[in-house]
Amino acid sequence: MAIFDALKKKKTDASPKEADKNEKLSVSSPVEKKSKSSKKEKTASGMQDNTNILRRIRITEKATMLSENKVYTFEVQKRANKPEIIKAIKEIYNVEPIKVNIVNLPSKRVMSRGKRGVKSGVKKAMVYLKEGDSIEFV
Numbered sequence: 001m002a003i004f005d006a007l008k009k010k011k012t013d014a015s016p017k018e019a020d021k022n023e024k025l026s027v028s029s030p031v032e033k034k035s036k037s038s039k040k041e042k043t044a045s046g047m048q049d050n051t052n053i054l055r056r057i058r059i060t061e062k063a064t065m066l067s068e069n070k071v072y073t074f075e076v077q078k079r080a081n082k083p084e085i086i087k088a089i090k091e092i093y094n095v096e097p098i099k100v101n102i103v104n105l106p107s108k109r110v111m112s113r114g115k116r117g118v119k120s121g122v123k124k125a126m127v128y129l130k131e132g133d134s135i136e137f138v
Contacts, residue, residue, distance in 0.1 A: 050088040053080045057137055058124055070129045075122050076102075085125050095133040101126040 055075040057063075063073040076085055082100045089097050107121035129135070 050084065050091050053077055053084050053088040054092065054125075059137075066126070070131065070134065072127045072129065072135050074125050074127065076125045078123050080123065080125070085127070089127055093135050095129055095135065098128045098130060100128070 053076055055077060058073040058075050060073075066073065074085075080102075082102060085100050085102075086097050089095060089100075103124050103126070105122050105124060108119045110117050110119050
């Protein structure tokens with residue numbers, strides 16, 4: 001039993017008022033930590049930042065033909081949804097999309113030099129803009 005007594009915290013001779021203050025401080029510090037972490041805004045799908053939603057611009061023959069009609073194609077994250085994509089387009093390119101269509105392209109099995117492999121799938125978003133708006137690619 002003497003071993004356990006040595007490990008116990010010794011009580012201080014502080015007045016009850018000081019003890020209450022110490023308890024309030026120790027209780028309030030975890031609450032402050034939680035409030036700091038809750039400052040990060042998360043969207044419905046758990047994403048924190050709109051700039052990470054758009055991965056890259058999809059430059060293909062079909063995408064360039066569509067861009068002449070004010071339809072731009074982007075690869076987006078798998079968990080992104082239409083409202084998040086619209087917010088990201090507004091933030092990054094300062095244009096107002098009319099509508100957004102989303103297509104999930106599944107992964108495919110491929111053969112290369114006699115070895116099997118997997119071509120990764122992607123989620124792409126087709127963003128429709130107004131007549132006067134455009135997105136400049138560098």
